[in-house]
Amino acid sequence: MFRIITNLMKGMLKSKLGIHLSGAERFMLTSMYSKVDRIASMLVAGNVHPQLIDSNYDFVRLTSSVEANLELFEKLLERFPNFDGTMTANWLGLAGCGQVEMGTTMRILPLVEPSPAIYALDRNSLEELPMPEMKGYLEKQIQLSAEVQDRYPEIISPPIILGSWDLAMLLRGEKLISDFRLFKDFKTSKDWEQKKKIQKKGDPNYLSRLLDFTTEASIAIGNLYKENGVKMLGMVIVNQYANPPIMSPFDFTTYIYPYVERVWKEFKKYRPTAGYMPPSPNDMKKILQYPALSGIACFNNYMFPQNEYGLTAPEYDEEMITYSKEIKVPYTYIIHGKFLRDGTEKEIEAQIARVCKLAVEAKAPLSIGLSAVPLGTKLSKVDLIIEAINKYGVYK
Amino acid sequence: MKSITDMIVEGDVYNINEVIEAALKNSKPLDVLEELIAGLHRAGELYQKGEIFIIDIMSAAETFKEAMKIVQPALGKAKRKFLGKIVLGTVEGDIHDIGKNIVAVMLEGAGFEVVDLGIDISPEKFVEAVKMHKPQIIALSALITSTMTKMEETINALKKAGIRNKVKIMVGGAPVSERYAQSIGADSYAIDAVGAIDKAIALLK
Numbered sequence: 197m198f199r200i201i202t203n204l205m206k207g208m209l210k211s212k213l214g215i216h217l218s219g220a221e222r223f224m225l226t227s228m229y230s231k232v233d234r235i236a237s238m239l240v241a242g243n244v245h246p247q248l249i250d251s252n253y254d255f256v257r258l259t260s261s262v263e264a265n266l267e268l269f270e271k272l273l274e275r276f277p278n279f280d281g282t283m284t285a286n287w288l289g290l291a292g293c294g295q296v297e298m299g300t301t302m303r304i305l306p307l308v309e310p311s312p313a314i315y316a317l318d319r320n321s322l323e324e325l326p327m328p329e330m331k332g333y334l335e336k337q338i339q340l341s342a343e344v345q346d347r348y349p350e351i352i353s354p355p356i357i358l359g360s361w362d363l364a365m366l367l368r369g370e371k372l373i374s375d376f377r378l379f380k381d382f383k384t385s386k387d388w389e390q391k392k393k394i395q396k397k398g399d400p401n402y403l404s405r406l407l408d409f410t411t412e413a414s415i416a417i418g419n420l421y422k423e424n425g426v427k428m429l430g431m432v433i434v435n436q437y438a439n440p441p442i443m444s445p446f447d448f449t450t451y452i453y454p455y456v457e458r459v460w461k462e463f464k465k466y467r468p469t470a471g472y473m474p475p476s477p478n479d480m481k482k483i484l485q486y487p488a489l490s491g492i493a494c495f496n497n498y499m500f501p502q503n504e505y506g507l508t509a510p511e512y513d514e515e516m517i518t519y520s521k522e523i524k525v526p527y528t529y530i531i532h533g534k535f536l537r538d539g540t541e542k543e544i545e546a547q548i549a550r551v552c553k554l555a556v557e558a559k560a561p562l563s564i565g566l567s568a569v570p571l572g573t574k575l576s577k578v579d580l581i582i583e584a585i586n587k588y589g590v591y592k
Numbered sequence: 593m594k595s596i597t598d599m600i601v602e603g604d605v606y607n608i609n610e611v612i613e614a615a616l617k618n619s620k621p622l623d624v625l626e627e628l629i630a631g632l633h634r635a636g637e638l639y640q641k642g643e644i645f646i647i648d649i650m651s652a653a654e655t656f657k658e659a660m661k662i663v664q665p666a667l668g669k670a671k672r673k674f675l676g677k678i679v680l681g682t683v684e685g686d687i688h689d690i691g692k693n694i695v696a697v698m699l700e701g702a703g704f705e706v707v708d709l710g711i712d713i714s715p716e717k718f719v720e721a722v723k724m725h726k727p728q729i730i731a732l733s734a735l736i737t738s739t740m741t742k743m744e745e746t747i748n749a750l751k752k753a754g755i756r757n758k759v760k761i762m763v764g765g766a767p768v769s770e771r772y773a774q775s776i777g778a779d780s781y782a783i784d785a786v787g788a789i790d791k792a793i794a795l796l797k
Binding site for chain 1: 603605606607639642644645646647648650651654685686687688689690736737738739740741767768769770771772775781783
């Protein structure tokens, strides 16, 4: 923590004096919407397929060993030393979120990211599920978070926990969508005959009982992080399964947000953000009115409509950059994995050049990141992103 | 009173049965079917425009399936003329099925006979299914980038079995792109469930 604040102060001074910033300084200043020398670059390590870095590391090994994740992270930093921010140094993915310790079985194959195979609520009733404890994959995930913060103090690596909806999805699976529909239809129906018909299809109150449980579980997981030495500042609460196209922003804010806010309030002193990615700048403006959703983790193009090549709507970027100046939150332009994998070097460079030009002309801090580096991607394209940011992303 | 088409769009699974039963008393089953299909199309269009979401389209699909339980037997001899037959499934190693299920219902609503093989389907199983069902089209789905490679393996397995030229291959799923589809030798790529209908119809020509 002390190191981060010192770096931040040093960076601000260097920026003022026009001295070249280090990557960590640039990344932190950008995150705080401060003046920087060029656009920041960001790599989410855990979304780089491990086989692209070293074929000795697969998901079976990475989900069984904390040390294996740290070794692979070190190799990744050696391979890509020039990203300003490299974070989320773990490849446990969905295995480390706590639901396994509550009864969900994961399918872990060497080359495929862990996915739930049998959901806890397929075998047990809600009343039978235990609160998460410090064991299994969750314990590994927490130990890894603490270890990364300890070994790499200059890297921003806040804990990331699942919020009420995502945890419910990993305990209940696709049936959660039917639960939601019953709950919403029952709540919005004014006709008692209709309510009776809804009740015949299932229990409309099941969803609220489940979300009450997962809200408590999410808080319990956050507390396990805290009690086991993880620094909580800037923690992120994720509900990616509530993002569009699964659910409308209206449904999310009306029915799910209150649960998300309960978790957020519990950790408020650590300045958490509940990550939520709306499908357009207009939705973004509405979403950012909600206190738990107003941070940097929401302000990106991740869920904007994509074309058949994986490119998000370019017309939205200018609006987002203009809006970012208004609210003093940096926009993060995310390059989707399939565009990175399938696009040509020329096409990728053209996109970076386009977004950089918008930010440089507007003098607006901007980060450019990668959503994933999937199997089949030429790593030279990842190098190209850094080169292109250096070429087009310098503020005058 | 809401139309059958509106009930599908709104996913009114609670009342569809009685409305369908009433409609069948006054209308031909094929006409009722047309209204159901129109509802599914409308839901698909709204999804493409970003006006409704996966939760809503799943409700529309569920309501359509519920209605078909009554309409199908009523069709009796007046059997539907299918546009063609499609075998679809999620590729080996991938156990995601929400997107694939929506595509299956949308294709069925569009007039295709659909054979849904399910999830985690090996190249060999796809080959067997093509031999058994003799579809015009085979549709492969993947949600994870690391399982996409199985699409290419499936195409190669069809080639090896000597039946690649007997079937058109369509691919889709979040990590798949137009360019990837071309690179592995698929005949078509669909960006979403509604796109899948247009692409499937085009493949029949």
